[in-house]
Amino acid sequence: MSGPVGVAHGASYVLKGFTMWRRRPGLMLLGMVPAVLVLVLIGAALVLLVANVGDLAGWLTPFADDWDTWRSVVRLGLALLLVGGSAVLAAVTFTGLTLAVGDPFYERIWRETERMLGGEVPEGGVGFWRALRDAGVLMLAGLGMAFVLAVIGFLPLVGAIAGAVLGFLVSARLLAGELVSRPLESRGLDREARKAILAGHGSSVLGLGMATQAFFLVPFGAVAVMPAAVVGSTMLVREILESAEAAG
Template sequence: MARHGKQYGFGLLPGLITLVLYAAALVALALWGTDFVAWATPFADDWSSPWAGLFRGFLTAVLFALGLLLSVLTFTAVTLLIGQPFYESLSEKVDRDVSPDGTAPESDLPLWRELWISARDSLRILARALVWGVLLFALGFVPVVGQTVVPVIGFFVTGFFLTEELTAVALQRRGVEVRERLVLLRSRKTLVWGFGTPLAVAFLVPFVAVFLMPGAVAGATLMARDLLGEETTGNGPEEEPETPQAPQAPPAPPAQPHAPRPPGTEGVTP
């Protein structure tokens, strides 16, 4: 992305739009979360103090934490959905740059059809991610394990689904369905975790996620090519062709030793 500044600038727009939407939703949750919890728990109105306040305060904190977790899990999917045309163009550019013949796979589907497939697949992945999210959130209350092991597992799970969402941009153009994508990713879990887990950690900071999204899409495109076994050329500077050298004359044969002269002919020039 550092070599394609214009593409990087276009790739920032979807992330900025998504960031504004999510920030507004989290602010609204922080401002009116207490009222929502009070409305949802009318049975606690008759509880004696301070139990009602503690109970509702705990539920408000849980609600905000769950909203924050969902925002992390869904930020990439929503950003990719909003920025489908931007990231599609970016992914094709990366394919052309690293392809030996300079071409990129293209989808023959209209834009509305691609958006529909992307939204449908994102919902399927989101459903799986929500199951994992709720399970890990519940395990977080287990003493010791919930504060040590569970967060680590959560980052790996988030990294896996994050990689699936990012590689979907390139794999969808190649006609790879969501189930086939999951099979490909599960076959290379070490590669997937090595790519997605650091991104999941970085994406906890929304501003960082915005600026990393274009590079993440570019890296996921390279990963998609690797998963499918497609040949990829190097991205370094091109080597200068060697200048052909003029052919050299063959070396002269070694001088033959002179035959010995007969006696008495020394000093006579032949």
């Protein structure tokens, strides 16, 4: 599927992921623990940033000290972009760190999902150190994206809006890529093989990430959605694999 239909299709898998609460509520509850721990750490960092963003914006724009009205406009825009860019970094960092810290819990969740779907359950796994490395890669990507958003923020009028939309979409794509990589890597597929399998399913994968990312905008939504997103991504990967097998 492609286009809006594919996006909606991928997004529906996050909602399907919540159905696992009926089957294994204890396991899903356990999957929220690492999300809570990481959320507390990242939340504290964001609160500290918001409390000092005005001073930081002023420190970064000494050239605007004599701009009168425009000084406030420029610094307000920069402050919004600093918060927005930090939110992007927080989102990808949250996902990577949560999956790394909670890898044993999430591995149990996706294996249970594989068993629920039937067929052979793959024996491979990502492992803690690989998950930690992936978290580092996501953090670097988030830093790069935060820088791009800061540059976009200097565009007159549309900068803040364009930066927020772009940040949401890029965060969603990075998030989805991390989620679907685990059930694929457990089958021994390398990067090139994963790209080949996912070719033609980009909209569905993006929809999965967008729906998960949308929960991040709701207080404590990130904690609630992580176990469901692991289940939903495993379901989506299974569908994609079965589609590829059927196609030949």
